[in-house]
Amino acid sequence: MLLQDPVSRFSELYGIYERSFPEVEKRTEAGQRAVWENPRVRVRIMERDGRIAAFLSCWKLENCLFVEHLATDPECRGGGLGRLLMEECILEANEAGIPVVLEIEPVTEERPDTVRRAAFYERLGFCVNHFPYEQPPLQEGAPVIPLSVMTYGRPMDEGEFQPYKKEIYREVYGREAF
Numbered sequence: 001m002l003l004q005d006p007v008s009r010f011s012e013l014y015g016i017y018e019r020s021f022p023e024v025e026k027r028t029e030a031g032q033r034a035v036w037e038n039p040r041v042r043v044r045i046m047e048r049d050g051r052i053a054a055f056l057s058c059w060k061l062e063n064c065l066f067v068e069h070l071a072t073d074p075e076c077r078g079g080g081l082g083r084l085l086m087e088e089c090i091l092e093a094n095e096a097g098i099p100v101v102l103e104i105e106p107v108t109e110e111r112p113d114t115v116r117r118a119a120f121y122e123r124l125g126f127c128v129n130h131f132p133y134e135q136p137p138l139q140e141g142a143p144v145i146p147l148s149v150m151t152y153g154r155p156m157d158e159g160e161f162q163p164y165k166k167e168i169y170r171e172v173y174g175r176e177a178f
Contacts, residue, residue, distance in 0.1 A: 001044065001045055001046070001047070002042060002043070002044055002088075003043045003044065003045050003055075006036040006037075006041070006043040006057075007033060007036055007037055009045075009052060010033060010036065012051060012052040013036065013043065013045075013052060013055055014029060014032060014033075016052065016054070016055060016071045016072070016073050017032060017055075017069065017071060019071075019073075019074060020069075020071035020072070020074075021069070021071070024138075024142055024143065024145060025135075025138065025145065026138060026139075027138045027139065028139060031138070031139070035057070035068075036057065038059075040059050040060055040061065040171065041057060041058070041059055041060075041068075042057070042058050042059075042060055042089075042092070043055055043056070043057045044056045044057075044058075044085050044088055044089065045085075046081040046084060046085060048076055052073070053072065053073050053075075053076040053079075053081055054070075054071065054072040054073065054076060054081035054082055054085060055069070055070075055071055055085070056069065056070045056082075056085035056086065056088075056089055057069045058089055059168075059171060059172055060092075060096070061098075061167050061168070061171055062167065063098060063099075063163065063164060063167055064093075064098050064099050064100070064101050064164045064167065064168070065089065065092065065093040065096070065098055065099070065100045065101070066100075066101050066102070066168050066172060067086075067089060067100060067101070067102035068102075068172065070082050070085060070086065070102075082120070083120075083124065086121075086124050087124070090124070090125070090152055093152070099151055099152060099153070099156075099164070100126075100151065100152035100153075101149060101150070101151055101152075101161075101164055101168065102121070102126070102149070102150050103133070103135055103147040103148070103149060103150075104117055104118060104121065104128075104147060104148050104150055105117070105147060105148070106146060106147065106148050107128065107148065118148075118150075121150050124152075125152055125153055126150040126151065126152050126153075127150060127151055127152075127153070127154060127155040128148055128149075128150055128155070129148065129149045129150065129151060129155050129156050129157075129158075129161060130148075130155075131149075131157065131158035131161070132146070132158075133146070133147055133148060133149050133165075134146055134147065135147050135173075136169065136173040136175050138173075149161060
């Protein structure tokens with residue numbers, strides 16, 4: 001379900017966000033509130049017993065749909081909620097005729113969670129793109145984060161991805177692509 005006013009349920013959303021992402025990958029509370037107030041941002045939710053059990057937040061940009069967060073309350077994980085949210089997102093992008101892009105931590109055997117996360121997205125039809133990519137800092141003084149880019153349906157090479165990167169950096173991170 002598309003949430004028309006994410007800020008109206010900010011505390012529920014932010015609670016899941018807080019529990020789901022490492023500190024370096026999170027904005028401040030005020031920063032995240034500003035994101036969810038942005039008219040380009042879509043927040044989809046799945047509820048269980050009247051409360052938010054999972055959410056997906058994405059940016060509907062001019063040239064792509066950028067999935068920024070997919071998170072499930074730890075008590076509700078493994079029930080297919082994330083898959084359903086991603087399928088809704090993919091459908092929206094297909095209807096708009098734009099690609100779906102997301103960032104994940106680089107896959108390493110030393111971090112089994114990264115292997116599981118990549119496999120989840122691959123089952124949905126996403127491809128890991130094998131070129132260097134860094135997420136700009138989300139908080140003042142934080143480091144850039146080396147990540148991998150996944151695209152739905154087919155991989156892209158670095159040159160093909162460059163216009164999407166420029167748009168994501170400008171709109172989502174408020175920076176010029178480096």
